[in-house]
Amino acid sequence: xxxxxxxxxxxxxxxxxxxxxxxxxxxxxxxxxxxxxxxxxxxxxxxxxxxxxxxxxxxxxxxxxxxxxxxxxxxxxxxxxxxxxxxxxxxxxxxxxxxxxxxxxxxxxxxxxxxxxxxxxxxxxxxxxxxxxxxxxxxxxxxxxxxxxxxxxxxxxxxxxxxxxxxxxxxxxxxxxxxxxxxxxxxxxxxxxxxxxxxxxxxxxxxxxxxxxxxxxxxxxxxxxxxxxxxxxxxxxxxxxxxxxxxxxxxxxxxxxxxxxxxxxxxxxxxxxxxxxxxxxxxxxxxxxxxxxxxxxxxxxxxxxxxxxxxxxxxxxxxxxxxxxxxxxxxxxxxxxxxxx
Amino acid sequence: xxxxxxxxxxxxxxxxxxxxxxxxxxxxxxxxxxxxxxxxxxxxxxxxxxxxxxxxxxxxxxxxxxxxxxxxxxxxxxxxxxxxxxxxxxxxxxxxxxxxxxxxxxxxxxxxxxxxxxxxxxxxxxxxxxxxxxxxxxxxxxxxxxxxxxxxxxxxxxxxxxxxxxxxxxxxxxxxxxxxxxxxxxxxxxxxxxxxxxxxxxxxxxxxxxxxxxxxxxxxxxxxxxxxxxxxxxxxxxxxxxxxxxxxxxxxxxxxxxxxxxxxxxxxxxxxxxxxxxxxxxxxxxxxxxxxxxxxxxxxxxxxxxxx
Numbered sequence: 001x002x003x004x005x006x007x008x009x010x011x012x013x014x015x016x017x018x019x020x021x022x023x024x025x026x027x028x029x030x031x032x033x034x035x036x037x038x039x040x041x042x043x044x045x046x047x048x049x050x051x052x053x054x055x056x057x058x059x060x061x062x063x064x065x066x067x068x069x070x071x072x073x074x075x076x077x078x079x080x081x082x083x084x085x086x087x088x089x090x091x092x093x094x095x096x097x098x099x100x101x102x103x104x105x106x107x108x109x110x111x112x113x114x115x116x117x118x119x120x121x122x123x124x125x126x127x128x129x130x131x132x133x134x135x136x137x138x139x140x141x142x143x144x145x146x147x148x149x150x151x152x153x154x155x156x157x158x159x160x161x162x163x164x165x166x167x168x169x170x171x172x173x174x175x176x177x178x179x180x181x182x183x184x185x186x187x188x189x190x191x192x193x194x195x196x197x198x199x200x201x202x203x204x205x206x207x208x209x210x211x212x213x214x215x216x217x218x219x220x221x222x223x224x225x226x227x228x229x230x231x232x233x234x235x236x237x238x239x240x241x242x243x244x245x246x247x248x249x250x251x252x253x254x255x256x257x258x259x260x261x262x263x264x265x266x267x268x269x270x271x272x273x274x275x276x277x278x279x280x281x282x283x284x285x286x287x288x289x290x291x292x293x294x295x296x297x298x299x300x301x302x303x304x305x306x307x308x309x310x311x312x313x314x315x316x317x318x319x320x321x322x323x324x325x326x327x328x329x330x331x332x333x334x335x336x337x338x339x340x341x
Numbered sequence: 342x343x344x345x346x347x348x349x350x351x352x353x354x355x356x357x358x359x360x361x362x363x364x365x366x367x368x369x370x371x372x373x374x375x376x377x378x379x380x381x382x383x384x385x386x387x388x389x390x391x392x393x394x395x396x397x398x399x400x401x402x403x404x405x406x407x408x409x410x411x412x413x414x415x416x417x418x419x420x421x422x423x424x425x426x427x428x429x430x431x432x433x434x435x436x437x438x439x440x441x442x443x444x445x446x447x448x449x450x451x452x453x454x455x456x457x458x459x460x461x462x463x464x465x466x467x468x469x470x471x472x473x474x475x476x477x478x479x480x481x482x483x484x485x486x487x488x489x490x491x492x493x494x495x496x497x498x499x500x501x502x503x504x505x506x507x508x509x510x511x512x513x514x515x516x517x518x519x520x521x522x523x524x525x526x527x528x529x530x531x532x533x534x535x536x537x538x539x540x541x542x543x544x545x546x547x548x549x550x551x552x553x554x555x556x557x558x559x560x561x562x563x564x565x566x567x568x569x570x571x572x573x574x575x576x577x578x579x580x581x582x583x584x585x586x587x588x589x590x591x592x593x594x595x596x597x598x599x600x601x602x603x604x605x606x607x608x609x610x611x612x613x614x615x616x617x618x619x620x621x622x623x624x625x626x627x628x629x630x631x632x633x634x635x636x637x638x639x640x641x642x643x644x645x646x647x648x649x
Binding site for chain 1 (some may be wrong): 360542550552
């Protein structure tokens with residue numbers, strides 16, 4: 001498999017008045033052609049900022065990419081000018097957003113919103129672009145596309161709007177689709193439909209997907225590889241099976257344990273106590289140390305290196321050091337209880 | 342849509358009727374009589390009152406007035422030798438409308454432009470400049486501007502005529518004085534809307550499509566920012582109408598304004614009624630037009646008005 005996207009030691013910071021928030025602190029990731037990578041983490045872990053950095057959509061000022069490279073097909077996007085990025089966005093890499101209710105322009109017909117990128121990137125005539133827009137609406141499962149193409153967003157339901165957003169993103173057959181919490185704002189039944197649709201479309205188009213989410217159920221549904229982010233860093237990464245069945249980082253354990261289970265013996269929801277670190281004053285050591293039930297002295301002073309656990313799995317945790325005590329993951333991590341397939 | 346328009350027309354008629362009634366009653370509360378010439382004897386005044394029907398009870402006068410109005414008769418002016426009010430209004434109205442329209446168009450266009458520019462440069466010098474200008478423009482009354490403009494551009498530099506209403510150059514100062522307030526208000530409003538729209542998710546979607554900044558502003562931001570701005574055009578029209586009374590008298594413009602003021606000071610009842618009706622009618626109509634415009638710009642309104 002060849003690498004489509006390689007992020008190397010990415011640092012993104014926001015220079016606010018009186019403080020500097022280091023939202024992403026040394027993230028390295030790679031994405032293969034046609035695969036689905038999930039980036040998982042709670043709010044403020046830096047997952048959305050990472051995706052915005054790939055799109056070149058970090059508002060500058062106050063944001064800036066302080067260090068690192070984002071290599072797309074061998075070219076470093078960090079060095080690209082705004083003009084050059086405009087040729088990448090929507091054409092090579094596109095993005096779908098969390099809230100379909102606000103992601104579409106309320107005063108522009110659906111069709112026109114899809115046609116825009118076709119006309120811009122593929123130089124299509126209005127007529128051809130319209131035909132293609134109808135095709136795309138059909139592709140994402142919108143009934144009567146010939147009629148709906150001339151309707152406005154408020155005439156669509158939330159799930160239908162998200163389908164439209166996906167149609168816009170896929171208009172130019174991008175090589176990478178970044179989906180930032182694509183199902184969070186939707187009803188549960190609609191969530192499943194949208195995930196099915198994304199899986200289907202990936203089969204048809206071969207687009208690689210970066211899925212940003214905090215919902216491990218969604219991850220289990222469509223991802224092949226998972227990266228767990230915390231405090232602006234990737235704390236563990238591996239294949240879906242590795243992360244779900246052999247997680248090594250206590251934060252991953254916590255995430256898995258906090259998933260509600262259908263057959264749980266207690267009626268209590270498990271949560272990870274504490275809050276994520278303040279990234280305007282990031283901890284010197286492991287960002288999770290303050291909340292980690294297994295934290296040692298070294299955790300608060302030194303950031304652990306990655307330990308390669310297999311060709312595909314690695315984690316940054318001092319527990320994996322040979323000098324550390326052996327700690328078993330809590331039994332509450334019951335993958336069997338989730339409704340993954 | 343048809344039903345919606347009909348309903349709105351109905352409301353307009355009710356509003357218009359209420360305005361007529363209130364004006365008629367409050368006008369009757371004004372002290373004094375229309376016949377103030379000291380040469381007139383009490384007997385002559387009584388004769389005149391009888392002739393014009395002013396000796397009858399207010400209720401009777403009111404019903405008579407409404408009846409005549411329904412037949413298109415606004416009565417005759419007391420101060421202009423019983424000449425028909427509608428003729429007098431129509432003679433002077435074009436000048437006032439000219440002034441008002443020019444001011445509204447100038448103020449709205451430049452206000453929108455200024456607001457867009459300020460909104461796009463939020464927090465920068467351009468933005469601050471626009472805001473300071475806008476606050477000044479809103480808070481300083483138009484007659485002060487008129488005076489300042491007359492002095493500097495009229496008397497000092499002698500670029501434009503100080504007063505009068507003949508030829509394009511004489512329009513410059515009064516139109517600017519009247520437009521400044523509109524411009525300031527529209528600019529401030531447009532800026533706020535622009536800042537808000539620029540932060541909307543669909544703008545990020547447009548960016549993610551790879552559109553250029555210009556295309557995003559032109560195709561996605563402006564139209565959405567314009568929608569709320571259209572709503573203030575109605576009240577602004579009212580401001581222009583009242584503002585023009587003052588401006589007309591400062592610049593000696595032969596419009597309806599000076600005639601209106603003199604009709605109030607001389608208790609020229611039919612003239613007061615006629616002018617008020619004209620202004621009220623214009624105002625009600627402008628709000629109606631704004632509502633229809635709103636529906637055209639915002640598809641969400643269009644549908645709820647059309648299919649509901």
